[in-house]
Amino acid sequence: MAKLFRAVIMGPPGSGKGTISERIAQSFGLKHLSSGDFLRENIAANTEAGVLAKTYIERGLMVPDHVMTRLLLPRLEEMTRHSWLMDGFPCTLAQAKALNSTCDLDLVISLNIPYETLKDRLSDRWIHPASGRVYNMGFNPPRVQGRDDLSGEPLIQHDNDQPEALVARLRHYKDVAKPVIDLYKSKGILHTFSGTETDRIWPYINSLLSTKILSRPEMDTQHIPMP
Ligand SMILES: Nc1nc2c(ncn2[C@@H]2O[C@H](COP(=O)(O)OP(=O)(O)OP(=O)(O)O)[C@@H](O)[C@H]2O)c(=O)[nH]1
Numbered sequence: 213m214a215k216l217f218r219a220v221i222m223g224p225p226g227s228g229k230g231t232i233s234e235r236i237a238q239s240f241g242l243k244h245l246s247s248g249d250f251l252r253e254n255i256a257a258n259t260e261a262g263v264l265a266k267t268y269i270e271r272g273l274m275v276p277d278h279v280m281t282r283l284l285l286p287r288l289e290e291m292t293r294h295s296w297l298m299d300g301f302p303c304t305l306a307q308a309k310a311l312n313s314t315c316d317l318d319l320v321i322s323l324n325i326p327y328e329t330l331k332d333r334l335s336d337r338w339i340h341p342a343s344g345r346v347y348n349m350g351f352n353p354p355r356v357q358g359r360d361d362l363s364g365e366p367l368i369q370h371d372n373d374q375p376e377a378l379v380a381r382l383r384h385y386k387d388v389a390k391p392v393i394d395l396y397k398s399k400g401i402l403h404t405f406s407g408t409e410t411d412r413i414w415p416y417i418n419s420l421l422s423t424k425i426l427s428r429p430e431m432d433t434q435h436i437p438m439p
């Protein structure tokens with residue numbers, strides 16, 4: 213059996229984690245797990261953790277570490293037979309340490325995107341709240357303006373995507389992500405990609421993953437006893 217592959221994608225709000233994760237999931241058959249989608253599922257299902265998480269998200273705050281880990285780690289433990297890519301978790305050192313105690317990551321992708329680019333993208337971001345589908349009026353516009361492609365329902369914008377809120381969100385991201393990035397750097401699994409366009413970054417991520425994922429079955433031969 214090919215060895216399982218576990219990766220995390222990190223980056224500030226609007227850096228393209230969701231967009232790139234979808235491409236990775238399609239090209240390499242990894243399961244795309246998103247902390248935001250998972251929280252929304254729990255909120256929709258009214259689970260105890262979902263109800264608690266909602267009180268933070270509504271105020272534009274991050275969900276506390278213990279709530280995130282209690283929600284996500286059991287889910288990851290169910291995925292022992294799957295290769296996956298996690299988007300949006302861990303985002304603090306406490307979350308990274310909790311994840312570390314559950315599984316060994318093979319790779320961490322960190323997106324490094326200039327502030328001006330993030331500001332432009334997010335002020336143009338439209339979301340279909342029920343599904344979490346994301347559009348950008350320039351980059352990937354909906355087929356009908358203001359409407360979700362699949363359901364035809366109205367799209368909305370998030371207040372915290374506007375420039376005033378974005379500055380605070382980015383500062384917060386930098387503060388909490390720095391020790392996480394340092395941790396993964398010290399483990400030798402961090403790969404950072406810089407740029408202003410997803411389409412230009414994507415080929416580099418694609419070729420990195422091609423080497424890592426294609427080389428996995430060979431690595432399995434390490435377990436075959438030498439004659
Ligand atoms: N103009 C432009 N927009 C892009 C590009 N890549 C992604 N986007 C758009 O930028 C916005 C942010 O991308 P996402 O993939 O949602 O970013 P994210 O990192 O998952 O963001 P969060 O969910 O806030 O953490 C979306 O509206 C995308 O459609 C790009 O290369 N150019």
Ligand SMILES: Nc1ncnc2c1ncn2[C@@H]1O[C@H](COP(=O)(O)OP(=O)(O)O)[C@@H](O)[C@H]1O
Binds near residue numbers: 268276280300302304
């Ligand atoms: N790893 C996490 N730790 C704490 N809170 C989180 C985490 N992931 C997501 N959240 C919460 O869920 C919300 C929605 O997440 P997401 O869909 O990734 O969108 P965004 O980061 O653009 O707001 C975040 O604003 C935050 O409140």
